Every structure is written in structure tokens, then in C-alpha cells.
Amino acid sequence: MRIPLLIAASLLATACDSPGSDANMAASGVGEAQNDADSALTEEAPTSLAFVQAAAMSNLYEIAAANIALDKAEAGSVRDFAQMMVTDHSKALETLEDAVGSSGQTLALPINLDADHQAKVDILQSLQGAAFDREYLSQQMTAHREALTLLKAYGGEGEIAELRQFAQGAIPTVQKHHDWLEKNTPQPGTAMAGGQAKPTP
Template sequence: MNRITSLAAGAIVAAIGCHGAQAQTPIPPSPQDFVMAASQSDHYEIMAAHLALVQGQDPRVRTFAEGMVRDHTRLNEDLRKAAIASGLPSPSPGMSSDQAALLSGLQSLRGADFDKAYTRQQVLAHTQAVAVEDSFAAAGAEANLKKAAQSAVPTIQDHLKMARQLSAEVGGS
């Protein structure tokens, strides 16, 4: 498991571990790690959505994918601006090895099989993205990036809700 996926998984476990106890904010990633994780997430979402526009069958999946391209392009641009304003380098496009493997798994699928796999992946990806963005939005160390994360959280939470519903509807859950 690579470092970014470990960070996302750690944030999820920390959030779940607070159940029944007074809620504690998971330790956010460093500003550099946050920029890398958020940028990789956006890039994966955009690339997977482009595949969905070509290989998906269900019009609802294509509509969802169009929204992913639009929203994650905007979120990545907001992140880029926040990183530069924070004195960090602009994030370079790329994905984690886990995200690349997920994308590779989609490339050979078509039609309903693609729709099912894509929507399942979207639930997973957005669950991880919410964990990373939410932890930085709550307690991130850099103000510009924290503001960008706070702005991104509602959009990504909406995406997660839509992905769960769509996955259930196309049989991916």
C-alpha cells in the first residue's frame, strides 16, 4: 500500500475509531502530502471519468462522469492556486500506484460491466478523498490549503452520495 493510500486509510480508520468516544480530528497530512493526495485523487477521477464517457453504457453513468470531469478539474485548479499561494510547487498530474491499478482494471471493461466496476470504484475513491480533504479542512497546517480543502469537502461529499446511489442502481454495490 503506498503512502497516500495509507494516509487515506489511516484517516478513515481514525474517523471510525472515534465512534462512541468524543470525536477527535484525525491528524491531517502535511501540506505537501495533502497537495499530492488531493491532486492524485482529482487526476484519477478525471481519467476514470473520461473512460466512463467512452466505455460506459448507462446514460446516468455518463452524466455522472461529465460532472466528475467538470468538478475535479475545478477542484484541481483551486488546489493548484492554493499550493502556489502557500509557496508549494504546483501539483503535477499523476496517480498513486493503487489508483493506476484501478484505472487499468477499468480499461478492458465495456458496457454494463464497466458501469458496475466504475461506480464501485467511485464509492471507494470518494470515501478516501473525503477522509483526506476532511482531515486537512479540520486541522490542516496551512491556511490557503485548509481553505481549499474546506471548499472541496461539500463537493466531494456530494459525489460520494451520488456514487453510492448510482452504484446501487447499476448493480455495482
């Protein structure tokens, strides 16, 4: 399974921003990070460094976006979903950190959002009401599709057993989120009503 271009771009941004002692980060900075991003596009699974950075960034973004949704979402079901995101992705981030520690590898995890994910959060901050709900759910659908692709790629062929087990264990939860979103994200030409997609008049 291949990693989408958007994930690879995110990996490049986080690889450039995050310190670490991994050999891939030690030499020429941007050039090495570009090599990692290119590799993620052509290999069956991303490198372990690329995987943990992308997985951590995904969780950081999910938590940040969900915290905004808890404050701004109009539909009760969207707020309920956001609470599930905070709970599940906080746990996933802790589990990922534990997996990295158990692996014995020195792999740097990001602690702040990269520019791409911060831009998405900024869009959410600018919206209110039903417009916020639609944008939040749309962003979440994209994010969970990308997360599933990443987890399945590394879970199938990742090089470090502890991280591979993390990926495999995370898939059911992310799939559950994805399935909820497929059911509850309104299609173009529909509006949210009572937490469900309702056709507009």
C-alpha cells in the first residue's frame, strides 16, 4: 500500500522541524528529509521515523481539532464525536510513545503541529455553527482516511515489531471513527440537523 502525497508532505514538514539522533536526520537536513518523503511514496511501508512522526502528528491534530469542536460544534453528535477523539487519540499518543520506548529506538516525535495541520486548525477557529460542523467533519474524514492508509501500511510491513504492533492495534479504533464519519458527514447540498445529515430544501 502506498502513502498518499499529503501524508508524505506532512512527513517532510515534521521531519524538518523535529530534532532527533536518527541517522536520516543527522546529515543534510532538508535533503535527507526529502529522501524520507520520497521513500514513503515508493516503498510498501514508510520508514519507522516517518511513521512515528506522521502518527504522532495525526494524534496531535485530532486532539487540537476536537478541543475546538467541543467549544464550537453546533450539533450534539459532533460534540460527542469530538470527545471521543480527545479520549481515543490521547490514549493513542501515549501508546505510541510507549511503543517507541519499548523498541529501544531513538525516534523523535513532534510536540507541536506543523504548518499544514495548524492551517486546518486555524480554519476551524474562524468558523461558527453549522459551517464549523461541516468543515470539522470534512477535515476528519480526510484525516482518518490518511491515518488508516498509514497504519495499514506500517502494520503490514513495518520494520520494528513494537511499532508494527502499535499500528495493528490502532487500526480498529481509527476504522470505528472512519465508519462514524461516513455515516454522519453531510454530502454537498445537505445540512446538519440534530447531529444528522439532512437534505437542504
